[in-house]
Amino acid sequence: MLTEYGRVLIFILVGAGIGAISMVFAWLLRPHRPYPSKNAIYECGESPLGDTRIRFNIRFYVIALVFLIFDVEVVFLFPWAVVYSALGWFAFFEMLVFLAILLVGYAYVWKRGDLEWDKPAPNIPRYERGIGVRETPLTEEELVA
């Protein structure tokens, strides 16, 4: 006699079996001709550069945290706005306190300069005199030639 969990077990076994059978069949039938280009990481046809585990700038961490906090703040604001008229002034001051606490954090982040983002300073190549370009206009003889 099967218990409820017994049925779950059969479900799991059948599910694993279907996966295993298809993998075994694929292993039996497929051509196996690996070579480096075929095994390379799929990068939309580009040759992959470096590792997949790349590092992000640490500043994204602070931005993400700040975003998360104010995201949650907005999430709390919506149900508050729905029941606002029923709760009256009490709810108003409660939310004011809540916003004030978060505002302190915002001011802290602002003062610390985490919201400022360094602008990239590209090194623009400049034309230097006398390289590849003649300085005087073409003379009459050169134009004819």
Place this chain on the structure above:
Amino acid sequence: MGLLNQRFENGNVLLTSVDDVLAWGRLSSLWAMQFGLACCAIEMMATGASHYDLDRFGTFFRSSPRQADVMIVAGTVTLKMASRIKTLYDQMAEPRYVLSMGSCANCGGPYWEHGYHVLKGVDRVIPVDVYVPGCPPRPEALMEGLLKLKEKIRKERLILKQTA
């Protein structure tokens, strides 16, 4: 009356070869590599969309070469793209097929003479199974090309030992 209704004799035994079954399986679900290069890709998209409905032939587009069986080279193959196409073809799982769609992919098309940047036919970098002519080919032509590819796959023998 259905296709199989009361058609079986000799005790309902069907005889076929393993290769036939495998070929039938492969040709019935030709998943295409999802990429387009030029205006032919617009026709390819139209073929995949609801009006022409490529899905009824078992072909729909996969965004990874690992899951794709057929590469539809739809459009102008520039020299810059040619090496990428070779890489993408390499990364497809075997057995893999290539359908060259349109004049540009077939032979360079209008860029044949003066296109300094265009590969004169995608068959210079990867083996092509079916060429679909046209500039661009109509969706019916692309479907015909896929059906021709199916005919080719139907005759293919993967498991049978090759006698040289």
